[in-house]
Amino acid sequence: MTDSKDTPAASGKKAKTTVTMTGASILWECLEREGVKQVFGYPGGAILPAYDALKGSKIHHILVRHEQGATHMADGYARASGDVGVAVATSGPGATNMVTGIATAMLDSSPIVCITGQVGSKLIGSDAFQETDITGVTLPITKHNYLVTHASEVARTVREAFYVARSGRPGPVLIDITKDAQQSTCEFDWEAAKPQLPGYRPDLSPAPAEYRQALELIHNSKRPVILAGHGIIISGAMREVRDFAERAGIPVALTLLGLGAFPASHPLNLGMMGMHGEAWVNHMIQEADLLLAFGMRFDDRVTGNLKNYAPNAKKIHIEIDPAEINKNVKVDVPLVGDLREVLLELMPKVESIDRSEWLDHIDQLKGDSAVRDIQNLPDSGHLYAAHVINDLWRQTRDGNTIVVTDVGQHQMWEAQYYKHEHPRSLITSGGLGTMGFALPAAIGAKVARPEAEVWVIVGDGGFQMTMCELATIVQENLKINIAIINNGFLGMVRQWQEFFYDRNYAATPLLNPDFARLADAYGIRSMTISERSQVVPAVQSAQQHDGPVLINFKVEQEDTVYPMVAAGAALHDMIRRPSPIVETADDE
């Protein structure tokens, strides 16, 4: 802490570290010091003092078209880079428009800081124009939030918010700043504004006894499986997980958000688990005698019915959030701490064990799956989404590519047919399942990693939820490729109606605009593709074009994601694609 204010003799020399600034200027100064280079935002009355002070800052402001987009962009930025993404909005409707994006970031542990303007502190509680109690609204969907009513609180709050957002299990933090706190002035002293979070403890580590118990289970296991989740990527533990799996000879199954945490081409990588996971992976989990959950939280989409989930398996749960322990699945040994650190501690004591019998058995489980794979269907003239995605993967696999998907059938096909080798190469809304996520999140990803080739894979339904952000892409001149998987339906909902609601397609057929002409209106180059032979040329053409490109892939309308574990069914109880695959084509 500086004492320059108390020693007049020191003033005039360099010892004086405080300057008088407005709350608004302090805000930008602190964001810069936290390493922020870009923010995504939308101005309005209560945040205007902050926007006015932006001109003195090095931070680049990206104007969005809807505040929900700003939060998804901040989220996409965070997931692509691992740094904190920042979104800015005004009070009232600006703030409430952020709610979906904040909840999305919360469920997927994404570090974002949302800054909202608030009416003047004297007006709070009076139902003033554009007043909403946004800290109240966002209490259950933020990791923490703040209401700032004095300029003197701005610096410490920003520092705390960034620290809380990025440490421990990351998550969204909201800072609501009243208009007068932005306008009034105070002494700014970065050093003195250190975070004061006495109750916040993100750095837990397991007890020695827990390590011993875990090792015993690992060494006694004949049929172990690693369940690899998002925590691996957040913790930066890719290398450690790989070393561990190789050393212990344990196969790896991934969650949706874990894709990329373990190379798809690795012999121990089995693929995705869960509702639309590979059949052999789900069977394997059910047969396992030990599950090693690495940074995942036993979401209902990966466990199926909990009553008969992995009935023969002991469970080791390595997880940074103690509240996840025994939440859905009762575990035998919890190791609460940062995954990377826990694995580094565990590694030297892990014995190399030959588990070829178990691995051979898994190969057998794969058995007939290939025959049911749509990739093995002879080209019948139908364009399937799986074809589009697999072709896209072949064209982009060698590069530095980020795929950003929305939510629904195309998301599952992407997870199945795009083989992710690297962390942060897939960005998708998992926990909340937010349609409309892809396009804005891709903008955030491109801003975070301009050198990356960014592909949006989005359904025709989700695209229309946030397609206003096409204007943001153009205004910022971002090279983003957009692949609309257009089947004229809310496909995943239609699939549920097909299976569980007697094919009553209530409110799922979509009457769509001509997406190519829509793109034209924004000045975005566009193509419409309806044959498989055109897919690769279209992708190549998009890659060669300087600016953004939108490709409207008109795919089979009533295609189905297989396999599927119905909600509430046991994990091994899957609806499989009819075999041989030709039957499906004849169904149409």
Place this chain on the structure above:
Amino acid sequence: MLNTFMVYVENKPGVLTRVALLFRRRAFNIDSLTVGRTEKPEVSRMTITVDADHDQARRIEANLYKLVNVLLVENITNQPAIIRDLAMIRVAAAHEARSHVLQLASVFRARVVDVAPESLTIEITGAEEKIDGLLELLRPYGILEMVRTGIVAMRRGSKSAGVLSTPENTAEGLATVANDDVSYSV
């Protein structure tokens, strides 16, 4: 079973809402919640009783710790503790009933805090069972109005007092104790 938690929190606006919301969000039913000041101005203390089994109680504790403003959580359910509730009871007490009510109050070491022509108001402090007992006996006379504070609790012996009386007994000091206390073994 009923679990009793002592929760030390930062004395800041909105903290009560955060704690209460957590119980609602995670679908745990609060039986009683009291909050008040402590010997440290920057620390408030809550006593929360909630119906939960062993695993649920662990998860409540873990979730409370996730709140940034929570400093220390102690589950004192199976610990020796002093637990007190306070009730004010307005009971119908006219004519000959009056002396009976006064006698009962005296036996329970309760105090009469207000006297009206047709009623007496009694203040009683004690364990919940003691207050329940007095209420049971007063019921035949006619309880006109009753209010209870919910329980406050303090661990017996020196452990908690030690925590709170250290010179470094700041919010940071409490949090350090909490770190040592937390174990997730099952």
